[in-house]
Amino acid sequence: ARSIDLAVIPGDGIGQEVVAEGLKVLSAVLPQDVKLETKEYDFGARRYHATGETLTDADLDALKGHDAILLGAIGDPSVPSGVLERGFLLKLRFAFDHHVNLRPSKLLPGVRTPLAGEPQIDFVVVREGTEGPYTGNGGTIRKGTEHEVATEVSVNTAFGVERVVRDAFARAQARPRKKLALIHKNNVLTFAGHLWTDVFNRVAAEFPEVTTEYMHVDAATIYLVTQPERFDVIVTDNLFGDIITDLAAAVSGGIGVAASGNINPSGAYPSMFEPVHGSAPDIAGQGKADPSATVLSVALLLRHLGYEAEATRIEEAVAADLGERAGQPERTTSEIGDALAVRVAG
Amino acid sequence: ARSIDLAVIPGDGIGQEVVAEGLKVLSAVLPQDVKLETKEYDFGARRYHATGETLTDADLDALKGHDAILLGAIGDPSVPSGVLERGFLLKLRFAFDHHVNLRPSKLLPGVRTPLAGEPQIDFVVVREGTEGPYTGNGGTIRKGTEHEVATEVSVNTAFGVERVVRDAFARAQARPRKKLALIHKNNVLTFAGHLWTDVFNRVAAEFPEVTTEYMHVDAATIYLVTQPERFDVIVTDNLFGDIITDLAAAVSGGIGVAASGNINPSGAYPSMFEPVHGSAPDIAGQGKADPSATVLSVALLLRHLGYEAEATRIEEAVAADLGERAGQPERTTSEIGDALAVRVAG
Numbered sequence: 001a002r003s004i005d006l007a008v009i010p011g012d013g014i015g016q017e018v019v020a021e022g023l024k025v026l027s028a029v030l031p032q033d034v035k036l037e038t039k040e041y042d043f044g045a046r047r048y049h050a051t052g053e054t055l056t057d058a059d060l061d062a063l064k065g066h067d068a069i070l071l072g073a074i075g076d077p078s079v080p081s082g083v084l085e086r087g088f089l090l091k092l093r094f095a096f097d098h099h100v101n102l103r104p105s106k107l108l109p110g111v112r113t114p115l116a117g118e119p120q121i122d123f124v125v126v127r128e129g130t131e132g133p134y135t136g137n138g139g140t141i142r143k144g145t146e147h148e149v150a151t152e153v154s155v156n157t158a159f160g161v162e163r164v165v166r167d168a169f170a171r172a173q174a175r176p177r178k179k180l181a182l183i184h185k186n187n188v189l190t191f192a193g194h195l196w197t198d199v200f201n202r203v204a205a206e207f208p209e210v211t212t213e214y215m216h217v218d219a220a221t222i223y224l225v226t227q228p229e230r231f232d233v234i235v236t237d238n239l240f241g242d243i244i245t246d247l248a249a250a251v252s253g254g255i256g257v258a259a260s261g262n263i264n265p266s267g268a269y270p271s272m273f274e275p276v277h278g279s280a281p282d283i284a285g286q287g288k289a290d291p292s293a294t295v296l297s298v299a300l301l302l303r304h305l306g307y308e309a310e311a312t313r314i315e316e317a318v319a320a321d322l323g324e325r326a327g328q329p330e331r332t333t334s335e336i337g338d339a340l341a342v343r344v345a346g
Numbered sequence: 347a348r349s350i351d352l353a354v355i356p357g358d359g360i361g362q363e364v365v366a367e368g369l370k371v372l373s374a375v376l377p378q379d380v381k382l383e384t385k386e387y388d389f390g391a392r393r394y395h396a397t398g399e400t401l402t403d404a405d406l407d408a409l410k411g412h413d414a415i416l417l418g419a420i421g422d423p424s425v426p427s428g429v430l431e432r433g434f435l436l437k438l439r440f441a442f443d444h445h446v447n448l449r450p451s452k453l454l455p456g457v458r459t460p461l462a463g464e465p466q467i468d469f470v471v472v473r474e475g476t477e478g479p480y481t482g483n484g485g486t487i488r489k490g491t492e493h494e495v496a497t498e499v500s501v502n503t504a505f506g507v508e509r510v511v512r513d514a515f516a517r518a519q520a521r522p523r524k525k526l527a528l529i530h531k532n533n534v535l536t537f538a539g540h541l542w543t544d545v546f547n548r549v550a551a552e553f554p555e556v557t558t559e560y561m562h563v564d565a566a567t568i569y570l571v572t573q574p575e576r577f578d579v580i581v582t583d584n585l586f587g588d589i590i591t592d593l594a595a596a597v598s599g600g601i602g603v604a605a606s607g608n609i610n611p612s613g614a615y616p617s618m619f620e621p622v623h624g625s626a627p628d629i630a631g632q633g634k635a636d637p638s639a640t641v642l643s644v645a646l647l648l649r650h651l652g653y654e655a656e657a658t659r660i661e662e663a664v665a666a667d668l669g670e671r672a673g674q675p676e677r678t679t680s681e682i683g684d685a686l687a688v689r690v691a692g
């Protein structure tokens with residue numbers, strides 16, 4: 001018999017609400033013979049305030065045993081900026097070597113975009129997840145004085161760049177348009193930029209069917225709003241990926257529908273799936289959050305675990321639900337979850 | 347008698363064409379009693395290929411004597427990425443301590459934006475120009491091997507952050523809405539981010555009339571396309587400023603109309619004014635480039651030198667010209683320049 005052993009981290013703010021709907025849809029879509037086990041972990045602001053802990057070695061050991069992780073959102077204004085981000089979210093991504101941060105952007109029919117006209121948007125960003133300016137390298141001297149100096153070190157390795165570039169080429173190769181864009185800023189960040197560009201060009205030789213282009217990150221933001229149809233697969237560094245995937249989410253229906261996977265393709269550690277949005281404390285507990293991004297993250301999770309048909313069923317359900325929203329009264333978080341659960345079961 | 351002694355650097359690609367129009371409009375707008383002297387410098391790809399030089403100490407000495415610098419664009423595909431950017435453009439910005447990189451974004455009536463609806467866009471980005479990841483600190487070991495490591499070091503000082511933050515507060519204070527947003531990524535880049543945030547909050551105490559907010563750079567890209575009216579003045583670091591000003595240009599009429607000033611407010615060195623766009627080699631020499639961004643950069647230049655009325659006249663002329671473009675046949679670069687020269691003179 002098949003089984004999925006899932007770690008569930010609702011986290012802070014709307015995380016609780018959207019994860020509940022994600023699980024509802026997951027239960028509804030799974031075939032009878034698949035045994036779903038879930039274990040909830042209480043990470044985030046509450047745990048931090050109660051114990052001062054964000055993510056301990058014992059926590060990592062416990063999480064390691066699961067097949068995958070579903071995360072809602074982490075972050076609360078009561079916790080100083082960076083404590084939970086660095087102490088939990090990034091710590092987990094780094095500890096479990098989530099080097100492929102996968103973020104699809106697809107503008108579904110009937111969904112509102114801030115862009116004029118009827119842009120065609122269907123691309124996926126492969127964001128590096130374990131290097132770049134996210135390593136936490138750097139420091140501060142003479143803190144709080146007029147002579148303070150603070151540094152941030154972006155660390156980039158051939159090993160780290162090549163594996164994510166290779167993953168992106170394979171994804172581009174598997175898509176009908178077979179296009180891959182490298183986004184960086186190699187005219188200014190010449191050390192890291194040349195490493196990325198050299199590795200990209202070397203791996204490109206192994207994928208002759210993939211059409212490639214290089215684009216500076218600043219120019220990429222222009223194309224994302226003027227010619228988003230230009231993109232098929234994008235590969236980029238951790239920080240540039242953070243920035244352009246929020247912009248990509250905004251133009252392709254908003255962060256209410258943007259899903260992501262923090263993937264360790266080797267399977268050595270469980271991969272983690274989470275909506276791109278944050279904990280949105282301003283609307284927490286009011287049933288106002290759109291669970292679609294979390295539900296779509298569940299689809300990515302299922303695809304990662306080999307449940308392709310179920311993943312597609314979820315994606316089609318969300319697309320259908322979004323397509324029928326225009327002109328309808330607002331629904332609560334759980335009403336949307338209910339509707340999606342019915343659709344995927346049906 | 348008053349005089350302006352201007353260094354002119356047409357540079358590469360469309361730089362030549364747009365600078366010619368900038369000078370045309372400058373001559374037309376200046377009162378009779380102002381003596382305009384210009385000296386052209388041949389920096390860029392041609393000089394690099396001929397001599398291997400990008401910007402020598404002697405060049406810097408010569409440029410230093412001018413009141414201001416007007417630059418077209420630097421960069422050509424025949425030169426390896428980074429050589430002219432680091433060797434000329436950034437070298438000049440750093441040598442002349444251009445720490446206030448000023449980039450206004452205003453969507454003028456009648457101008458096309460990729461955004462739906464009728465967004466109100468009128469803000470200015472104050473981008474730090476001499477620190478951050480642009481310092482060129484960092485390096486590469488084991489280059490070209492599978493063990494290559496490349497680093498980029500973002501350097502941030504209390505001195506450098508405070509002066510640009512102070513400049514931004516003063517600009518916000520002088521504007522009707524008196525709003526200032528700090529954009530950074532202080533939840534991940536905690537060393538630099540906390541320095542920026544601390545300095546920002548400290549200086550804020552001196553400007554009680556200015557309303558402030560903090561925003562992560564990823565979230566800022568969302569607001570730039572969904573609520574651009576939210577912004578009045580933005581202050582941010584060198585790299586984030588690079589990225590968001592291209593996006594800002596895209597949503598507020600395109601890089602054909604985005605002007606910038608690389609300003610040294612102390613006057614110790616001449617400030618440099620340039621369009622945000624690049625050298626666009628694909629359309630160079632064809633009279634297709636829009637000189638408006640360069641002409642608006644001339645307006646910033648004049649304002650910097652104290653010619654407020656003339657600066658405003660240019661801005662009004664460009665606004666009027668853009669407002670009448672819809673439905674009209676395309677004009678050449680010099681036809682647009684001619685029309686603007688007539689307007690400012692009239």
Ligand SMILES: CC(C)[C@H](C(=O)O)[C@@H](O)C(=O)O
Nearest residue numbers: 085089090242276533534564
């Ligand atoms: C919360 C933050 C640390 C995180 C990131 O920067 O990666 C978030 O913005 C994201 O994109 O998942």
Ligand SMILES: CC(C)[C@H](C(=O)O)[C@@H](O)C(=O)O
Nearest residue numbers: 187188218431435436588622
């Ligand atoms: C050409 C490049 C070095 C430059 C920068 O990154 O600052 C450009 O993009 C700009 O914004 O002026």
